[in-house]
Amino acid sequence: MKEKFRKFMVGRYGADAFGRFLLLPVLILLIIGYVKLNRYCHIGALVILIYIYYRMFSRNISARYRENQKFLDLTKPIRRQINYIGIRIRDRKDYKFTRCPYCNLEMRVPKNKGKVIIKCKKCKNTFEFRT
Ligand SMILES: [Zn+2]
Known part of the structure; x- marks a missing residue:
């Protein structure tokens, strides 16, 4: 079975970040549809799911790749901010964060280094900071 699926997927695009992101509106629509008993939400979720599978099984790999790159370019500032929040949480015991x-x-x-003089990497100005 696993081998059959592997052979089926040869030459097809597969999963990517855009596809995984699209699962979020599917989940939201399913929850809203379930709470409000709204079948249009379920239809919307189904349409998005079909689109996700269409992209995964697509043989037009370059087009799907371009779509994913566009998605990654558009969400870069948001992903960067989320990543920065993760770093802040991870390093909160050993580092202080400033601008x-x-x-x-x-x-x-x-x-715990006392008062330090910081030289900015970007603008090369210096300022004092208590750690
Ligand atoms: Zn600066």
């Missing part, structure tokens, strides 16, 4: 007062660049500084 450059001149260019607003976010940066992290090791904790």
